[in-house]
Amino acid sequence: MSKRKTKRELLLEAGLDLFCEKGFEKTTIDDIIARADCGKGTFYRYFDNKDSLYSELENEFNTLFRQEVNKNCHSGMGLRQYTTAALTTFLRVFRKYQRLGMLRFIREQSLEPDARKASISPIMPYLMEMRDYFATAITSGAVRNINPENVVGLIIGATHFFLLRDFKLNLPYSPKDIEDTVDIILNGVARP
Numbered sequence: 001m002s003k004r005k006t007k008r009e010l011l012l013e014a015g016l017d018l019f020c021e022k023g024f025e026k027t028t029i030d031d032i033i034a035r036a037d038c039g040k041g042t043f044y045r046y047f048d049n050k051d052s053l054y055s056e057l058e059n060e061f062n063t064l065f066r067q068e069v070n071k072n073c074h075s076g077m078g079l080r081q082y083t084t085a086a087l088t089t090f091l092r093v094f095r096k097y098q099r100l101g102m103l104r105f106i107r108e109q110s111l112e113p114d115a116r117k118a119s120i121s122p123i124m125p126y127l128m129e130m131r132d133y134f135a136t137a138i139t140s141g142a143v144r145n146i147n148p149e150n151v152v153g154l155i156i157g158a159t160h161f162f163l164l165r166d167f168k169l170n171l172p173y174s175p176k177d178i179e180d181t182v183d184i185i186l187n188g189v190a191r192p
Contacts, residue, residue: 010036062122
C-alpha cells in the first residue's frame with residue numbers, strides 16, 4: 001500500500017511539474033494550487049510564494065546530495081573506488097532530480113553572475129572535498145601533478161554527458177560506461 005502524499009508534497013510535486021511544463025516565470029500560484037487540488041490557504045501555510053516553493057525543491061535536492069556523498073564517498077577509499085563512487089553518486093542524485101536539474105540550469109542562465117554563484121553554493125563544500133581528495137592523491141604521488149579541480153570537472157562533465165545522453169537520446173549509461181569513464185579519468189585515452 002503506497003503512502004498517501006501530504007498537501008505539502010502535492011504542492012511541491014505540482015510546482016515542479018508546472019515549472020518544467022510552463023517555466024518558472026509563467027507558472028502562477030493559482031496554477032500550482034489547481035494542480036495540487038489545494039486551496040490558497042493551504043499553499044500559504046507551507047510557502048510564502050512560489051520562490052519559497054522552488055527553494056524547498058532545491059533544499060530537498062541539496063539534502064539528498066549531501067546524504068549520498070557522505071554515505072558513499074570517503075577519503076579512505078582507493079583512487080579508483082573513490083572516483084567510481086563519486087561518479088555513480090552524482091549520477092544517482094542528479095538522475096533522481098533530473099527535472100529539477102534541468103529547470104535549475106535554465107533558471108541559472110537568466111541570473112546575474114553573483115546569483116549564479118550563490119545557487120551552486122550548497123553543493124560547493126562537497127566539490128571542494130573531492131578536490132581535496134585528489135589534491136592529497138597528487139601529493140602522495142598516486143596522481144600526476146595536475147590541477148585537482150580539473151579532475152572534479154571531469155567527473156561533473158561525465159555526469160552531465162550521461163544524463164544528457166539518457167534524457168535526450170534515451171541511452172542510459174551502463175556499469176561498463178562508468179568503468180570506462182573512470183579508467184579514462186584516471187589513465188587518459190592514449191595507449192601506454
